[in-house]
Amino acid sequence: MTKSANKIISIAIKxxxxxxxxxxxxxxxxxxxxxxxxxxxVKILISTSAK
Structure with a gap:
């Protein structure tokens, strides 16, 4: 990948x-x-988001 693509991915991850x-x-x-x-x-959130 190009440097600019790597930079975009790095920013997106952050x-x-x-x-x-x-x-x-x-x-x-x-x-x-x-x-x-x-x-x-957290358990409530996980159980409701799995539906």
């Missing part, structure tokens, strides 16, 4: 990691608001 961190933080906040343990909230 962006995806940032988005993942933001979504994880939102899930933590949601679990705290609902008074549900974070691990249980």
């Amino acid at each position: 962006d995806m990691k940032h988005i993942q961190n933001v979504l994880n933080r939102l899930l933590q906040i949601s679990a705290k608001i609902k008074n549900i343990p974070f691990s249980k909230m």
